[in-house]
Amino acid sequence: xxxxxxxxxxxxxxxxxxxxxxxxxxxxxxxxxxxxxxxxxxxxxxxxxxxxxxxxxxxxxxxxxxxxxxxxxxxxxxxxxxxxxxxxxxxxxxxxxxxxxxxxxxxxxxxxxxxxxxxxxxxxxxxxxxxxxxxxxxxxxxxxxxxxxxxxxxxxxxxxxxxxxxxxxxxxxxxx
Numbered sequence: 001x002x003x004x005x006x007x008x009x010x011x012x013x014x015x016x017x018x019x020x021x022x023x024x025x026x027x028x029x030x031x032x033x034x035x036x037x038x039x040x041x042x043x044x045x046x047x048x049x050x051x052x053x054x055x056x057x058x059x060x061x062x063x064x065x066x067x068x069x070x071x072x073x074x075x076x077x078x079x080x081x082x083x084x085x086x087x088x089x090x091x092x093x094x095x096x097x098x099x100x101x102x103x104x105x106x107x108x109x110x111x112x113x114x115x116x117x118x119x120x121x122x123x124x125x126x127x128x129x130x131x132x133x134x135x136x137x138x139x140x141x142x143x144x145x146x147x148x149x150x151x152x153x154x155x156x157x158x159x160x161x162x163x164x165x166x167x168x169x170x171x172x173x174x175x176x
Contacts, residue, residue, distance in 0.1 A: 007031075111151075122136050122140045
């Protein structure tokens with residue numbers, strides 16, 4: 001009876017231990033209750049893994065996840081991460097996903113144009129419309145404030161999106 005012996009080794013209650021020619025005495029009701037509790041724990045663990053898998057798969061397509069990758073077995077983690085990589089490649093191919101460096105370069109180009117135009121605007125307006133120095137200085141202050149505000153917004157954008165390390169455990173959509 002290897003199953004009974006295995007259950008006893010896992011903690012199934014025994015009324016009287018056997019051995020050396022004497023049989024174990026078991027109380028069927030206690031053993032049944034213990035086994036039902038074991039099944040309930042196994043079902044609970046299986047349900048948690050199923051829910052975590054379902055939540056992570058949902059997150060791949062835009063849902064949310066309450067559990068982490070650590071709750072999953074290694075095979076399921078590999079499958080989900082492979083699906084994530086394929087999803088990212090698909091989105092990148094469709095121009096739905098940009099590399100961080102591409103976003104930074106685009107920001108630099110666009111906001112450099114804006115900054116240069118704002119820096120030149122007071123001089124251009126002064127020459128074309130012969131504004132008095134007091135108005136030109138007010139316009140310079142307004143342009144400087146706008147450039148500073150844009151710079152702070154860009155800095156905040158990057159501060160709020162720190163670069164994550166590309167490790168096997170951290171490289172997924174579910175890390176906060």
